[in-house]
Structures are given as structure tokens and as C-alpha cells.
Amino acid sequence: MADIPQPGAKAPDFTLPRDGGASVSLKDYAGKKLVIYFYPKANTPGCTKEAIAFNGLRAQFSAADTAILGVSGDPVTAQDKFKAKYELDFPLGSDETHAMLEAYGVWGEKSMYGKTFMGVSRVTLLVGRDGTVAQVWPKVKVDGHAEEVLEAAKALG
Template sequence: MTKIPAPGTPAPAFSLKRDGGGEVSLKDFAGRKLVLYFYPKANTSGCTKEAIAFNGLRQDFEAADTAILGVSADPVAAQDKFKAKYDLAFPLASDEQTEMLSDYGVWVEKSMYGRKYMGIERVTLLIDRDGTVAKVWPKVKVDGHAAEVLAAAQAL
């Protein structure tokens, strides 16, 4: 199993289907900083709270020359509904085949009520203008997280 990329290492390249149709790739963000955040499932309480928090700070992220991209294994149709419902102003990408999620080490075995299953670990990466991982937040706790990521982006 692949591990989460460590700070100082190149971010793995990816190309994924995105909300609204089309694709989004790591190379689309070349020359800008990128907040790449992974969330388990659209329209669940924690994922909704996290998306709303990032969206609420999007102008501050823009001022710090930092793009935001959310990724889950939800189908594009679910991403479209999630984005529209909460008026999210950043792209959401879909990795139903979990290849990119595996490359980033966030597709992991989880356990709930004694049942084991594969799912997405809530992880955020800050990628610098050159495509190098600058900072990683593993096992994210949603409260205050977007503001902490913003501070790191502003300092980068």
C-alpha cells in the first residue's frame, strides 16, 4: 500500500473527471499553490462542514495564490449535486476507480462497528508552485482545519 507523500517529495501526477464534466489534472495548477483535500463522501456532515469551511475562505486562498481541489470516490453526478447544494466555488474531482486515491495513500482499510471496509482517510496536502508537497495534514479534524491550511498557504 502506498503511503501519503511526504513533504519535500513530488506530488503524484493525476488526471480525474471533475464536476460539471471535463477533467482536472495536477498540471492544471502548475505555477500556483494547491490545497488538495480528500474527503470520504459528499453530503455527509463532516465532509459538508469541511467543504463549506474551505469555500468560506476561498477569497483568502485566492489572495494567497492558492487553488483548492476536493477529491472523493463519489461519482461525478454526486459531486455536481454537492457542489450546487452548497454553492462551492472550487472544483471537485471524482476517483471512482480509486487509483489516484491509492497513489496518494488515502485509500485505506477502515473499521466501523467491527466491520472492515476500504474508504478514504480525511487528509489534506498543500502542494507548492513546483508540484512538491509542502505540508501534509493526516487524519484531519474538521474544526479549524481550513483556517490552519490557509495560514500555511499564506506562509509558503
């Protein structure tokens, strides 16, 4: 598995199926700033709280010329339900093959309650207009995170 891309590195290219049956690619955001936030599982408490926080700030992200993309290993049907239930107004990518998740270093061994399993780490990247990683949040704590990412996106210019 690759490491999480660090600031200054080119963001790994990707094309994923997304909610609504379309696809989403890194090239779709050429010339824009992009927040890619990886989350473990749709409709779980932390992931729901994080999605709602980003969604609540979407107008401010848009004003900062910054798009938002959520990505997990959930199937498209789960992404569709999650997006509809919480009225999320940004795309949710589905990486059931884990190819993109591995390229971004966010798929790996996790443990909870003494049990070890493979899963998605809660990581956020801010990609600049030139396609390079501007900032990384490797161990996201949900409270206040979307606001912190927004401030970084504004500062990126």
C-alpha cells in the same frame, strides 16, 4: 497502496473527471499553490462541514495564490449535486477507480462501529508552486482545519 506523500516529495500526477463533466489535472495548477483535500463521501456531515469551511475561505486562498481541489471516490453526479447544494466554488474531483486515491495513500481499510470497509481517509496536502508537497495533514479534524491550511498556504509564499 502507496504511502501519503511527505513534504519534499513530488506530488503524484493525476487527471480526474470532475464536477460539471470536465477534467482536472495536477498540471492545471503548475506554478500555483494547491490544496488537495481528500474526503470520504459527499453530503455526509463532516465532509459537508469541511467543504463549507474551505469554500468560505476561498477568497483568502485566492489572495494567497492557492487553489483548492476536493477529491473523493464519489461519482461525478454525486459531486455535481454536492457542489450545487452547497454552492461550492472550487472543483471536486471524482476518483471512482481509486487510482489517484491510492497514489496519494488515502484509500485503504477503515473501521466504524466495529465494521471494517475500504474507504477514503480525510487527509489534506498543500502542494507548492514547484509541484512538491509542502505540508501534510494526515488525520484531519474538521473544526479549524481550513483556517490552519490557509495559514500554511500564506506562510509558503
